[in-house]
Amino acid sequence: MIDAARDLIGASERIVAFSGAGLSAESGVPTFRDAETQGFWTNYDAAKLATPEGFANDPELVYKWYTDRRRNMAAVQPNPAHLSLARRRDIVNVTQNIDDLLHRAGAVRIIQLHGTLMTDRCLAECGYEEPVEMADPPGLRACPQCGALLRPAVVWFGEPLPFNAWREAEDLCASCDLMLVIGTAAEVYPAAGLIGLAKRAGAKIIVINPNPSQASALADIELVGKAGALMPDLMAV
Ligand code: APR
Numbered sequence: 001m002i003d004a005a006r007d008l009i010g011a012s013e014r015i016v017a018f019s020g021a022g023l024s025a026e027s028g029v030p031t032f033r034d035a036e037t038q039g040f041w042t043n044y045d046a047a048k049l050a051t052p053e054g055f056a057n058d059p060e061l062v063y064k065w066y067t068d069r070r071r072n073m074a075a076v077q078p079n080p081a082h083l084s085l086a087r088r089r090d091i092v093n094v095t096q097n098i099d100d101l102l103h104r105a106g107a108v109r110i111i112q113l114h115g116t117l118m119t120d121r122c123l124a125e126c127g128y129e130e131p132v133e134m135a136d137p138p139g140l141r142a143c144p145q146c147g148a149l150l151r152p153a154v155v156w157f158g159e160p161l162p163f164n165a166w167r168e169a170e171d172l173c174a175s176c177d178l179m180l181v182i183g184t185a186a187e188v189y190p191a192a193g194l195i196g197l198a199k200r201a202g203a204k205i206i207v208i209n210p211n212p213s214q215a216s217a218l219a220d221i222e223l224v225g226k227a228g229a230l231m232p233d234l235m236a237v
Contacts (some may be wrong), residue, residue: 001221001222001223002223002230002233002234004221004234005079005221005223006234007205008178008204008206008220008221009178009180009206009234009235012177012178012204013177014172014175014176014177014178015065015088015090015091015092015097015176015177015178015180015182016091016092016093016094016172016173016176016178016179016198016203017085017091017092017093017094017100017179017180017181017182018094018095018150018173018179018180018181018182018184018194018195018198019093019094019095019096019097019180019181019182019183019184020095020096020097020182020183020185020186021039021096021097021183021184021207022182022183022184022210022226022227023081023082023095023097023101023102023182023183023227024076024079024082024097024099024101024151024183025183025226025227026038026078026079026080026081026226026229027076027079027082027101027225027226028072028075028076028080029072029073029076029099029101031183032185033185033187034211043081043092044065046157047157048061048062049061049062049065050062050154050156050157051156051157051158052156052158052159053158054156055123055151055156059140059149059151060140063139063151063152064140066117066137066152066154067137067139067207069117069220070117070132070134070137071134071135071137071193073099073100073117073134074103074134074135075135076107077101077104078101078104079101079227079228080229080231080232081182081183081227081228081230081231081232081234082101082102082104082107083104083105083106084101084231084234084235084236085105085107085118085210085231085235086102086105086106086107086108086234087106087235088124088235089108089109091180092109092111092168092176093107093109093110093111094111094113094172094173094194095110095111095112095113095163096113096114096184096188097112097114097115097122098112098115098154098189099116099117100116100117100118100134102142103118109164111167111168111169111172112162112165113155113161113162113166113169114154114155114161114191115152115153115154115155115162116153116154117132117134117152117153117154118131118132118134118148119131119152119153120131120132120138120151120152120153121150121153122143122145122146122148122149122150122151123143123148123149123150123151124143124146126143126145126146126148127145128143128144128145128146128150129153130150132152139143141158149222156167161190161191166190169194170194170197173194173195173197173198173201173203174197174198175201176198176201176202176233177202177203177204178203178204178205179194179195179198179199179205180206180207180208181195181205181207181208181209181215181218181219182208182209182227182231183208183209183227184209184213184215185214186213186215187213187214192214192215194217195215199218204218204220204221205218205219205221206218206219206220206221206222206223207221207222208223208224208225208227208230208231208234209222209223209224209227210224210225210226211224
């Protein structure tokens with residue numbers, strides 16, 4: 001299987017790597033839905049922590065949760081899957097992840113569909129935003145421009161994806177000839193819909209995941225295993 005996948009990569013010109021939390025799992029970042037590894041949503045209430053209503057109801061609680069995640073992110077390192085993607089400057093990374101591990105691995109083409117933990121922005125959308133020091137994140141505070149609260153620049157449930165990022169990702173996925181689907185359950189839309197979009201446009205789909213997922217049915221090749229273990233060998237074309 002991995003030889004056939006490697007041949008497909010070697011024969012492809014426009015490759016998109018569509019990734020999810022599983023890409024960062026071996027770095028020590030919990031996924032969201034993996035029961036066996038205590039994914040976030042098995043321990044925490046997404047409605048309380050990852051919705052605009054949750055933030056409005058208890059901004060201190062929500063902001064503290066993201067502060068803890070920022071510190072945890074700063075304490076971990078990119079794994080071999082991030083590094084092997086970063087070595088391929090031609091591959092575009094379309095990721096659901098809000099961490100900075102692809103950036104720290106040196107990847108240059110990264111589209112973050114669900115926002116980023118590296119920035120705070122104004123809750124009232126006055127346009128103000130500022131970078132955040134992940135290792136020493138600030139506390140909850142007011143926007144210096146309009147006085148509203150600052151919030152993590154991530155996409156919460158029920159919120160639209162960043163317009164430009166989504167448009168660019170749609171265009172890339174509709175014109176790629178190969179999509180690597182790495183470490184996602186492919187259950188959260190509209191992001192998961194990009195796999196079907198690429199498939200309908202004629203792209204080949206290679207799925208990398210130790211478990212079956214919603215992407216399995218769309219796979220031309222399904223590599224069952226961990227991304228950090230498989231990707232270096234797979235990308236060694
Ligand atoms: N390598 C590859 N895949 C892995 C690994 C690994 N080491 N470990 C776990 N996985 C797989 C799991 O089998 C699962 O299919 O990664 C997937 C993680 O799925 P989720 O936890 O559902 O994460 P994801 O698909 O990225 O979630 C999408 O949901 O909660 C929201 O906004 C959040 O971006 C997130 C979105």
